[in-house]
Amino acid sequence: MADTSNEAGGDAPEDRAESGFETTRYGTTMSHSRGQVVLHPGRDQLVDLVRTLRDDEGFRVCVDVTAVDYLAFRAPRDLPDGVTAERFEVVVGLLSHATGERLRLRVQVPEADPTCPSLFDVHPGTEALEREVFDMFGIRFEGHPDLSRILMPEDWEGYPLRKDYPVGAIPVQFKGVQNAR
Amino acid sequence: MSTAPDVVTAELSEGSQEMGPRKGATAAELLRELGAVLRLSEAEAAALADEVSDDQQTMIINMGPQHPSTHGVLRLMLELDGETVLRTKPIIGYLHTGMEKTGETLTYLQGPTNVTRMDYAAPLFNELVFSQATETLLGIDGDIPPRAQWIRMLLCELNRMSSHLLFLATNGMDLGAVSMMIYGWREREETLRLLEMITGLRMNHNFIRPGGVAADLPDGWRDAVLRVLDLVAPRLDEYDTLMTGQPIWRERLQGVGVITPDEAIALGATGPILRSTGVPWDLRRDAPYLHYDEVDFGVVVGSYGDCFDRYAIRLNEVRESMAIVRQILDAMPAGDYRIQDRKVTPPPRGRIDESMEALIHHFKIFTEGFKVPAGEVYCAVESPRGELGCYMVSDGGAVPYRMHIRGPSFVNMQALPHMLRHGFIADAVAVISSVDPIMGEVDR
Amino acid sequence: MGWDLSRGLEGLDHGVVTAKLEEIVQWSRKRSSWPATFGLACCALEMMGAGGAHYDLARFGMEVFRASPRQADIMIVAGRVSQKMAPVLRQIHDQMMEPKWVISMGVCASSGGMFNNYALVQGVDQVVPVDVYAPGCPPGPETLIHSINTLHEQIQSGELLRRRQQTGGGAGVQVAQRDGQPAPQIGRLAGTR
Numbered sequence: 001m002a003d004t005s006n007e008a009g010g011d012a013p014e015d016r017a018e019s020g021f022e023t024t025r026y027g028t029t030m031s032h033s034r035g036q037v038v039l040h041p042g043r044d045q046l047v048d049l050v051r052t053l054r055d056d057e058g059f060r061v062c063v064d065v066t067a068v069d070y071l072a073f074r075a076p077r078d079l080p081d082g083v084t085a086e087r088f089e090v091v092v093g094l095l096s097h098a099t100g101e102r103l104r105l106r107v108q109v110p111e112a113d114p115t116c117p118s119l120f121d122v123h124p125g126t127e128a129l130e131r132e133v134f135d136m137f138g139i140r141f142e143g144h145p146d147l148s149r150i151l152m153p154e155d156w157e158g159y160p161l162r163k164d165y166p167v168g169a170i171p172v173q174f175k176g177v178q179n180a181r
Numbered sequence: 182m183s184t185a186p187d188v189v190t191a192e193l194s195e196g197s198q199e200m201g202p203r204k205g206a207t208a209a210e211l212l213r214e215l216g217a218v219l220r221l222s223e224a225e226a227a228a229l230a231d232e233v234s235d236d237q238q239t240m241i242i243n244m245g246p247q248h249p250s251t252h253g254v255l256r257l258m259l260e261l262d263g264e265t266v267l268r269t270k271p272i273i274g275y276l277h278t279g280m281e282k283t284g285e286t287l288t289y290l291q292g293p294t295n296v297t298r299m300d301y302a303a304p305l306f307n308e309l310v311f312s313q314a315t316e317t318l319l320g321i322d323g324d325i326p327p328r329a330q331w332i333r334m335l336l337c338e339l340n341r342m343s344s345h346l347l348f349l350a351t352n353g354m355d356l357g358a359v360s361m362m363i364y365g366w367r368e369r370e371e372t373l374r375l376l377e378m379i380t381g382l383r384m385n386h387n388f389i390r391p392g393g394v395a396a397d398l399p400d401g402w403r404d405a406v407l408r409v410l411d412l413v414a415p416r417l418d419e420y421d422t423l424m425t426g427q428p429i430w431r432e433r434l435q436g437v438g439v440i441t442p443d444e445a446i447a448l449g450a451t452g453p454i455l456r457s458t459g460v461p462w463d464l465r466r467d468a469p470y471l472h473y474d475e476v477d478f479g480v481v482v483g484s485y486g487d488c489f490d491r492y493a494i495r496l497n498e499v500r501e502s503m504a505i506v507r508q509i510l511d512a513m514p515a516g517d518y519r520i521q522d523r524k525v526t527p528p529p530r531g532r533i534d535e536s537m538e539a540l541i542h543h544f545k546i547f548t549e550g551f552k553v554p555a556g557e558v559y560c561a562v563e564s565p566r567g568e569l570g571c572y573m574v575s576d577g578g579a580v581p582y583r584m585h586i587r588g589p590s591f592v593n594m595q596a597l598p599h600m601l602r603h604g605f606i607a608d609a610v611a612v613i614s615s616v617d618p619i620m621g622e623v624d625r
Numbered sequence: 626m627g628w629d630l631s632r633g634l635e636g637l638d639h640g641v642v643t644a645k646l647e648e649i650v651q652w653s654r655k656r657s658s659w660p661a662t663f664g665l666a667c668c669a670l671e672m673m674g675a676g677g678a679h680y681d682l683a684r685f686g687m688e689v690f691r692a693s694p695r696q697a698d699i700m701i702v703a704g705r706v707s708q709k710m711a712p713v714l715r716q717i718h719d720q721m722m723e724p725k726w727v728i729s730m731g732v733c734a735s736s737g738g739m740f741n742n743y744a745l746v747q748g749v750d751q752v753v754p755v756d757v758y759a760p761g762c763p764p765g766p767e768t769l770i771h772s773i774n775t776l777h778e779q780i781q782s783g784e785l786l787r788r789r790q791q792t793g794g795g796a797g798v799q800v801a802q803r804d805g806q807p808a809p810q811i812g813r814l815a816g817t818r
Contacts, residue, residue: 075555125449154196168743279744301667366677
């Protein structure tokens, strides 16, 4: 289970639920994961939230944009109430130089419509990161200036980091072994 | 004399990943290649597109991926007006190894062998951040023995030294001071020899593992470390004299590749690039991990944001690392070199013959691997290139469900178009060298 | 046989050496074979270390790493070759002049190494003909020097060139050429069919 110790200093007492597990911050559902603060905005709230965090709350640095494909996840999804679990999750990491705080934003992206608004306007440093997510997962970022593959060759088919994409290992045969591994 | 009947034709062109002529590009694409960090209006973008009246005046050339100065397999497409660089588009992926996918098939104990090959100039940092993420998921990050943490610190600082010496060597060679290549490698060899004595390998050590380190420090390590420190310190002063005050060096580096603090932050640059602009952000001091809050060291910060500052920062970071290593020598505690939790750490080989339990634990850890509780976590350390992070998701199994490494060089590369703009093509070499990318962690 | 050193080389009694022309040519090829820079990943650092002061490839005549493949004899493929890099590798190899040799340095170049996945070519011998394989991850400079010495012995004896002529060996990969030029054919020495 996630660590329930509430390290959130400064949020109003009325935001804290009884269990200490969920609360809201910056108008978005919040949870904790091993002591780290995680927000769960919807796709339509993402850009505005990141902009507010950058301008008003001091989270000027976007550290990372990545994604996870939960297709083969064997444990319960463990999301707060009100957040619908989808196949893909886009994960954005933010950092504040002033306070040293970190935030993680997890945005649910459905398989049927794998798109997400781009953060390029708010943080130009997400350009290559979003291209990598597109290349590896096939999630399109709306508003991205140039969404093309970045790691794989241009004519590659498929999105390698999806769980239904095989690792591509060739069977290794040793002399005398009857069964292929 | 036969050639294969079905000839396989391979494509060199990367289609839309390459740079196209200016007239065909959308405004947003142009802006990005021009290195703009803020969105300008369509009219201003159109004005920029007309900057060069005739397309024939500019030339798009290709630099790399096989090129002596691109620090690995980086391909740059440059639009030149004479010798001046206007637009830049880096094309990466020539070293993509699918490490994140492979990481989903390896156990947590095998994980460090995989991630260590990402930033191969500073491999111990990759192992450290992977181990930290695993330990946080396991919940044992507070229980790692102090000696293990101090050994990790020692190894990381030695690795930072060898990585920065590599930078000094390649930076010198790129700018024409070829003897610096030989000198830098001479020092690096001494450090690698020391790392080989401690970890068993010169590179890609797989030494920092979840739970601690793989083995204890060997006898005589103190003398060996002191010998390296006493050897490197006066030679660093020699390199300082050789390069820092030299007029040609200054001419080639000062004022070249300038980036302002706001631009660096907007582009996500970290490490020496960010510190060269004057932002004093160093994870070792501002978000301390291991025992960095117990050692005294300075964070080297520049003021102009140019290549010279980045060179000077890395040179002085070697000195700071040496000071940290001296303090570690005095402060190294006795104790275990890894956590004694038998579910995570393999038992000592001698015990396997004596105890059935030890044999079973050894077997389970090395074949199936230990299981890590479900959850997700992000951990970060300060590598020689910037913030190296690991985002790990576990579903309760013996292999990570998703292992993502935030490579600092991957994000720092986004600052290249901006730094190269309106510089000479010769400066392109200096700027790439000052960013010090390692393509292994750019492409993963 | 005397040598009056005070007169330098002129003081040698017998200043004439006889040898087969073939041996002299092979000797000169062996003693000044210039490597092409093809450092890709971690192995590149060990290759540069082999060129450094401690291990010193200069004593084998190889410290000059030519950037241009036109001037290079040996291509040391140092590191993992990804799918995107494979055509580039092939093109650089094609641009080298005969006689040329390839050393596959490291396990990633030899067989895909520990990365048995979609992203890597499982051994550069799928793309270029390899003469010597150097195992290791990464192979230390000493292993690299051993592989270079092995190659030098083969160069001296002419074995590899003989074999190549007989089998026309190597992968049948061609790279799409720009400007409609014909793709180079490997394994064919001038004047042979």
